[in-house]
């Protein structure tokens with residue numbers, strides 16, 4: 091019984107050290123995707139809610155692109171193991187459209203954080219007859235924006 095105590099202590103420290111060594115993926119910060127769009131997430135609150143801004147590199151419209159607000163939520167369950175799932179909505183400031191993104195924040199084999207997402211872009215159409223062509227679908231991969239020195 092007495093000998094079990096140091097053994098438990100070693101086990102506890104080993105598990106603790108392992109926990110510290112595993113890098114977690116954080117949504118907070120500046121991101122760029124494979125299209126060259128930029129996204130900033132200021133902070134994620136205790137409930138997993140977040141807000142930010144999105145500057146798309148491309149548009150399905152002929153409108154001038156403007157920075158647009160986003161609102162989202164992240165799973166806070168402990169089962170997420172530092173690689174949380176999330177979703178967010180961008181309400182475009184310069185068009186009648188809305189895009190919803192859903193994805194997961196991963197730490198890749200090089201230790202780099204990456205957001206793997208899928209999105210639905212809903213455009214406005216004038217009649218229900220045109221509903222069939224109103225939604226586009228795609229994927230985007232985001233990496234942290236590296237600031238140039």
Ligand code: BTN
Pocket residue numbers: 123125127146147148149150151182185186187189209211213228230
């Ligand atoms: C619009 O064209 O009505 C608004 C801009 C949509 C930009 C889309 S959203 C999905 C994809 N990922 C991006 O970063 N930009 C495009």
